[in-house]
Amino acid sequence: MNLSDNALKVLERRYLTKDESGKIIETPKEMFERVAKFLAKADSIYDDNADINDTEKSFFDMMANLEFIPNSPTLMNAGKELGQLSACFVLPIEDSMEGIFDAIKNAALIHKSGGGTGFSFSRLRQNGSTVKSTGGVASGPISFMKVFNAATEAVKQGGTRRGANMGILRIDHPDIMDFIECKSDTAEITNFNISVGITEKFMEAVNNDEDYELIDPHTKQVVGKLNARKVFKHIVEMAWNTGEPGIVFLDRINEASPIEKLGEIESTNPCGEQPLLPYESCNLGSINLAKMVVEGPNGYEIDYNKLDKTVRTSVHFLDNVIDMNKYPLPEIDEMTKKTRKIGLGVMGFADVLFYLGIPYNSQQAVDLADELMSFIDKVSKEKSMELAEKRGVFPAYELSTYYEKGTPMRNATTTTIAPTGTISIIAGASSGVEPLFAISFIRNVMDNDKLLEVHPYFEKVAKERGFYTQELMERIAREGSIQHIEEIPEDIRSVFVTAHDISPFWHVKMQAAFQKHVDNAVSKTVNFKNDATKENVEEVYMLAYKLGCKGVTIYRDGSRENQVLSTAKKEEKREVMVGSLPLVKPRMRPAITRGITEKVKIGCGNLYITVNSDENGVCEVFTNLGRAGGCPSQSEATSRLISIALRSGMDVKEIIEQLKGIRCHSTLRQKATNKEIKVLSCPDAIGKALERAMNTCVEVDNSTVDDLTCTLDEELESSKIENISMNNESICPECGSILEHEGGCNICRNCGFSKCG
Template sequence: MPVSENARTVLERRYLKKGMKGDPLETPEEMACRVAYNIALAEGLYYGALPEVMLRWAEAFYAMMLRLDFLPNSPTLMNAGRELQQLSACFVLPVEDSMESIFEAVKNTALIHKSGGGTGFSFSRLRPHADVVRSTKGVSSGPISFMTVFDAATETIKQGGTRRGANMGILRVDHPDILDFITCKSQTNRLNNFNISVALTEEFMKAVEGGEEYSLVNPHSREVTGRLPARDVFERIVDSSWKNGEPGMIFIDRINRDNPTPRIGAIESTNPCGEQPLLPYESCNLGSINLANMIATQDGHARIDYDKLKATVHMAVRFLDDVIDMNNYPLAEIRTMTVGNRKIGLGVMGFADMLIALGTPYDSDEALAVAQELMSFVQEESGAASCSLARERGPFPNYDVSVFPERGGAPRRNATTTTIAPTGTISIIAGVSSGIEPVFALSYIRNVMDNDHLVEVHPLFAAEMRRRGLYSVERMTELSKVGTLRHLEGIPEDVARVYVTAHDISPEAHLRMQAAFQKYTENAVSKTVNFSADATRDDIRKVFVLAYRLGCKGVTVYRDKSRDEQVLNIGGVNAKEGAQEREASPAPGPEPFVTPRPRPDTLIGVTKEIKTSCGKLYVTINRDEKGIFEVFNQMGKAGGCAASQSEAIGRLASLALRSGVQPGMIVKQLKGISCHLPAWGGNGGGKILSCADAVSKAIEWYLENFEAMFPGFPKPVPGAARPEAKKASHSAWEEEIARGACPDCGSQVERQEGCLKCRSCGFSEC
């Protein structure tokens, strides 16, 4: 396989079979052979198990993957031909309004996450908070409280997995608890294993447009419990999405309009990233065609090679249909529903690379035309391939109760064939841009061994710059810092116009591209509409309204740096703190200087030992009659940089304390700073991200335990910024993500296609 060194690292860490010591037992080429042969065994179910037939298709599947023309979703690459043999990426589980159903769903969620899948739920059937439960005469705790149970189960299961479990939580907009749901993730230490979306109905959207009220309905009693102004609720969704990117919106009636099997059931939820609507107990197998490989050159001009694309689509549809038969489903109910409808989701990746090869700017009318022409072709040919398979093998079992007999035409093998899914790590393996997203960065810094760094440059951009004699490591390093050609001198205008990145593109252009693909996609499209940090609520509102009017099935937005505690890529304050400072800034003028109070001869204090990656750190905290006075840091037997920096942190913290700075403010500034090698602190210390982080945790420990250590002394005032000790903490990897750093390698993470991922090491939140 023509994979890069970075892709090979990703494969070794997450996909290849490993020995007892964690060393790879196969090469990427052998992985492709394993997967291809295993999936081709399904051909024997239809053609008498003839070895020559299975071998012929195994060779064809192998060649397709070896060229990186097509790759299936991650569970198929990881598990095909191995003991687990669970090949699906996405599932939806029902959650009915009973304790038995809720905890059955929790158990099934654990089984799915253990096998590498993600799950979607609608909590819309659960009775609202404080509703009377007749069997016990008690009151219901509501859907949000039960979401925390699912979240905790996911947290436990994902710790040892090669692919972290993810959830989608959906609540209908007419549920009585909708206002609480909209803001349930406003605190960043809750429901971190969930993406959340509000299911908007046509009735609600019409009420928004007309400025009218709409009804809230208790799902248990079916009684109207109240009415709300639709625009007020819509504005709450806008406000919450502006603050931290959630909730997203899905247009549930529009999704059910395209439900191919409405007589079997209504669609209530999607998979975690929103692109795959599914019935309860249904799963779907996804795969993506590498559009960067579908380019041909004629007379010096690049064009889309539709002949190659057609052949790849037909073979990919056959591959995905075979996956259904080779899958080891985690539940019997999932097998029944999945085999009954045989849904597959063929999508694309490398679309931005294709546009660059064609010389077409992503944010142009020409690009929208390419998108519609391309996806209409994929949709038509995938349908034709499904019909061809139906002639060979028969239509999907539920075909007779589907919408297709009424429409006429040839029977189909699959209820759906197309989905634009997140390509997460498989686009890294293929070395191309993600899904239909624009290029996230033309140049970025990748962390390598020994805390060294390597400049990674988009290959097409690097080739173009070399062709023009403009390539240099210095220029590429500068580009990795500014992030866009529009802020880099010496770049020709035509190059800057074609090589645009995600943040060069307006939110409206992002959304119009999503709508262009949605027009010819049977399921849905996973895409993130990126906003700059200074975007307003009005900007978010316009995109949500436009998504509805353009025919999208859902929309997810992300305003850069909108997550609390996220470290800025350029600058040193987080977005929330910076906004508060701007609002409260006094008029410019000279600031009075503070004189630290003098040190007395005698102080009383304690010493806390914390384990760091540099050795044991001894933090001594002394106080006088007014409160905490100083902090001394001693780094065990270590010397050099670690010891000197620890001493410097202590001196500066002491200076701040003696100058009247509240201890909680010091905790806030130091907590969460990370180095290249975190460690577990022991004695309940949790994960220690750096020496600075260790000092913050020592001060926090002191504030929490002061009364027990010094009975009779006045308790120190921690300050308004003191973190609350009683709050549920992030998991280790969530703390890293909250700061914008990859939990595995420390590199910058990208938010695309509805999830976070790291292009350096292949970490993916989805």
């Protein structure tokens, strides 16, 4: 297996089996063997004489060659006790207290098992309406979203994946204006992506600058009207401010559903690519298109024979997932098997364009997307029909459009374009159908400070064309684009474009090209530069509608850097008291900090301590333990509490006094024989590092940290001064690296962290 160092790191951290003490007891090869062996067993359900060994080998080879990778829960849980293999689910929320809290309970069970959840809050009556059973007043969808958010915060998904939700409200719900701005304070409802459910009637009213009706979800009566164009512009304004809400075209989604007679689709999964009926689950996997490229006599080309074989094996794999899955709820088991939806997608599309010498922002690239996805969709349907002959059609088949056409199908849907996040790191591929985020970037490596990573094909081309230098690659990593670097030939610059080099027009064109041949939807983020206008965002939303997309998500670079408060909801600040003392809330982490990192020898190995400052002084501490182990959770907890205390205004000297002198038996035992150890424990090391930072860092300009200079003690001569320039939404909470916004998700290329809410 040709796994990169980063892929190995992500696998070790998140996927490989560990024993009760946290020790890894599985290799990547053994992981793929575990998954292949377990899923191949499903063949025997339908054929007593099935060659399970042959199926197992085909599944293993496909994964081990990084040609296809299933969604993360399948890699993590197949063949284990948990056995939950689905990435996401949609749960209904009924308009009753019992229904609401049943949904919260079910969501908690799903999050515990490693899945994400999508909800429509459209059935809940509006804020202020009368509740006849109690004589009280309804608090509305937004208040209950906050309850769902708090429940998600309390449940960590299986120790490997964090809770993620999608919240959708129909455009004709009376509380729609409150919903549109419910995440204007970016510290609120943090475990949700939100999207407005758009109807065709609303879009017609927008185009005609007309009013549209608001419908009471409980009585179905008209309770008001709003001007459609003003509401649309408000959606645009909030998306420009914070990246949310996105929009999903509900009527279009339902019209395209092959099982519309079974029920109405009200919501999608957290990243928007999988519209689902209540209690359905998504069973996803992605083909690495970069592995479908071969070098021929005339250059690189797509190997369609290999792609054909990979598609067929992938559909077989995903259909087996449905049978071998341990679903978190019996209702989900029943509904998933009734429709047997699978979602085969792709990753590595940007890599393919590099190989073929095609700019992402070109009609040629759009045409290739059309051609590739048309082929994948066609072959996936052929394989599903083949499985239907052997295993039978999906149980809801007679309610489907396939029944009307006389086409037997095993799966109600076969294709989805999902964000590939961490699985694209494992595969060493670009994510989904997104352009590359960076040609070259700096990756944090715990024991070696920094590591420069360059896209391997760009590095190959640079060396062949004679312009490769280490200095140039570092410059590209710093500046983020090669478009203005004249040392690089123009034909290379035109091909190796990154997300922010591409105009939003081409982002949407590409999404629409894939959507033409996808049963479900396409998860993609339209990236804007910071100076983009609200009119630019509006144009993208309208273009997505006109080109047939089922939804669209945008992100304007740096838009979440500052907390944006709703002007309509501002309240006078009041001092909250706890006993006789005022409640102190820590200030937000600043957008830019600067500090020092030092390596300290402790009893468990090397402890790396980073102390950062801003214009108000020392503001945070990060710690990392080297590979020797130790108790990283304790160090992390200590660091977090120190950082909160510092940003709450506590005197750093008081903190230092509390930390210094704390003893640890492990460190003291090692100190007796190891002269390099000059501390008593992790807390003692942190306290002394803080003290040194206070004594050696001199603020040259009291109004800014841009001129902060530090003098290090001789014993810390190996330490590095680090510059961190990122906003709250763009820093990985686990390793401190920059997050990428793509496919409706935040993904860290350094450690594999992802957050879709």
